[in-house]
Amino acid sequence: MFSTRSVLRGQLRPSVAVLHSSFYSSLSSAAAIQAERTIRQGPRNDWNRDEIKAVYGSPVLDLLFHGAQVHRHTHNFREVQQCTLLSIKTGGCSEDCSYCPQSSRYDTGLKAQKLMTKDAVMEAAQKAKEAGSTRFCMGAAWRDTVGRKTNFNQILEYVKDIRGMGMEVCCTLGMLEKQQALKLKEAGLTAYNHNLDTSREYYPNVITTRTYDERLETIKFVRDAGISVCSGGIIGLGEAEEDRVGLLHTLATLPSHPESVPINALVSVKGTPLQDQKPVEIWEMIRMIATARIVMPKAMVRLSAGRVKFSMPEQALCFLAGANSIFTGEKLLTTPNNDFDADQLMFKVLGLIPKAPSFSEEPAKAYEAEACEEAVSSSG
Ligand code: SAM
Ligand code: DTB
Numbered sequence: 424m425f426s427t428r429s430v431l432r433g434q435l436r437p438s439v440a441v442l443h444s445s446f447y448s449s450l451s452s453a454a455a456i457q458a459e460r461t462i463r464q465g466p467r468n469d470w471n472r473d474e475i476k477a478v479y480g481s482p483v484l485d486l487l488f489h490g491a492q493v494h495r496h497t498h499n500f501r502e503v504q505q506c507t508l509l510s511i512k513t514g515g516c517s518e519d520c521s522y523c524p525q526s527s528r529y530d531t532g533l534k535a536q537k538l539m540t541k542d543a544v545m546e547a548a549q550k551a552k553e554a555g556s557t558r559f560c561m562g563a564a565w566r567d568t569v570g571r572k573t574n575f576n577q578i579l580e581y582v583k584d585i586r587g588m589g590m591e592v593c594c595t596l597g598m599l600e601k602q603q604a605l606k607l608k609e610a611g612l613t614a615y616n617h618n619l620d621t622s623r624e625y626y627p628n629v630i631t632t633r634t635y636d637e638r639l640e641t642i643k644f645v646r647d648a649g650i651s652v653c654s655g656g657i658i659g660l661g662e663a664e665e666d667r668v669g670l671l672h673t674l675a676t677l678p679s680h681p682e683s684v685p686i687n688a689l690v691s692v693k694g695t696p697l698q699d700q701k702p703v704e705i706w707e708m709i710r711m712i713a714t715a716r717i718v719m720p721k722a723m724v725r726l727s728a729g730r731v732k733f734s735m736p737e738q739a740l741c742f743l744a745g746a747n748s749i750f751t752g753e754k755l756l757t758t759p760n761n762d763f764d765a766d767q768l769m770f771k772v773l774g775l776i777p778k779a780p781s782f783s784e785e786p787a788k789a790y791e792a793e794a795c796e797e798a799v800s801s802s803g
C-alpha cells in the first residue's frame with residue numbers, strides 16, 4: 424500500500440477507484456462529515472460538544488468550504504438580510520457586561536438618555552425601510568423590563584406600528600417575564616434578541632450581575648410565546664476556543680435552534696474593562712460562522728458587530744462561509760457601523776440580493792423578483 428503522504432507528494436499515481444475509496448476518505452475532516460450529515464438529515468439538536476469542537480477545529484479552508492455547501496443547500500446563497508438597529512433607550516444600564524459601553528459602571532463618555540419618543544422611532548424605522556432594511560431592531564440598555572410598565576407599554580405601540588409598516592420587528596430589552604413575552608407577541612413582534620454571549624463556564628468572567636440560567640429562562644419565555652429567538656454571542660472577550668464551542672453547543676442543543684444567530688466581534692470601547700483586547704481576526708469569524716452554519720443550518724447567521732473592521736473581501740468570505748444577514752445603517756446601537764454606500768456597493772460587487780421580510784408570502788415574492796431584477800441589471 425502507498426502512504427497518503429507519498430500520494431500527496433505526487434510519487435504514486437493510484438487508480439481513480441483507490442483515490443475515491445481510501446485516499447479522500449482518509450482526508451475527510453469533521454466539517455466534511457458533519458456537513459454531509461446535516462445536508463442528509465437536516466437540523467438536529469442532539470449535538471455533543473466534542474462533535475462541534477471537531478467541526479470548529481477542522482482546517483479552516485475545509486470548514487469554510489463545507490459551511491458554504493450547507494449554506495447553498497439550505498438557503499438562497501445570494502440573499503442577505505439587511506437589518507437596522509436603533510438604540511431607543513441608551514446608556515445608564517445597571518449591568519456590568521464588561522464589553523458594553525452602556526453600562527453605568529464604566530466611564531465611556533456615553534450620555535444616558537430616556538426612552539425615545541414615538542415620532543423619533545417611527546422616523547428612524549421609515550428611513551431604514553427606505554434604505555432597504557427589512558428588519559428593525561430596537562435596543563434598550565436595561566437589565567430587564569420589570570417595573571417599567573409605562574415604557575414597556577410604549578414599546579408595545581412602537582412594535583405594532585413598525586410591524587404595520589411591513590417590516591419584521593425585533594427588540595432587545597434585557598430579561599423578560601413570561602407575561603411580557605406574550606404581550607410582545609400580541610403586539611406583533613417578530614423576534615427577540617437575547618444573546619448568551621459566550622460559554623456557561625466563561626460567562627462569570629464577562630458578566631457578574633446575572634446568570635446564564637436567567638438568560639436561558641428569557642429565551643424559553645420568548646420561544647414559548649411563539650416569538651422567533653435571536654441569540655448569539657461575541658468573540659474576542661479573552662475567551663478560549665473551547666468557550667466559542669461551548670456557546671455554539673448551547674445554542675445548537677436548545678429545544679429548537681434560534682431563528683437567528685448573531686456573531687459579534689468585540690468592538691473594544693475605551694473605558695470598558697475590555698478596551699485593550701486584541702482585535703478579532705477574520706479567520707476566527709469564519710470559523711464561528713461556518714461552524715454555526717453547519718450545526719444550525721436553517722438559522723439566519725448574522726455577521727454583526729465588528730464588521731466595520733473587515734474589508735469587502737473579508738466580508739465576502741463570511742458570506743461564503745454561511746453568513747446571510749448584516750446590520751446596515753450608520754450606527755449599531757452606540758458605535759459606528761459600515762458606511763451605507765459602501766454596503767450598497769458591496770451588494771453590487773458581490774452580486775448579493777437583499778432578503779425580503781419573511782412573514783408574508785405574496786409581498787415577499789414580489790419583492791424578491793424586484794430585487795433579483797435589480798441585482799441582475801446592476802451586476803451586468
Ligand atoms: N440590554 C440588553 C441585553 O443585554 O440583552 C440589550 C442590548 S445589548 C447592547 C445587545 C447585545 O449587544 C449584547 O448582548 C452583546 O452581545 C452585544 N454587544 C454589546 N456591546 C458590544 C460590543 N462592544 N461589541 C460587540 N457586541 C456588543
Ligand atoms: C447583536 O448581537 N449585536 C447587536 C444586536 N444584537 C442588538 C448589537 C451590537 C452592539 C455593538 C455595540 C454598540 O454599538 O453599542
Ligand code: SF4
Nearest residue numbers: 516518520523526564
Ligand atoms: Fe446593559 Fe445590555 Fe449593555 Fe449588558 S449588554 S450593560 S445588559 S445594555
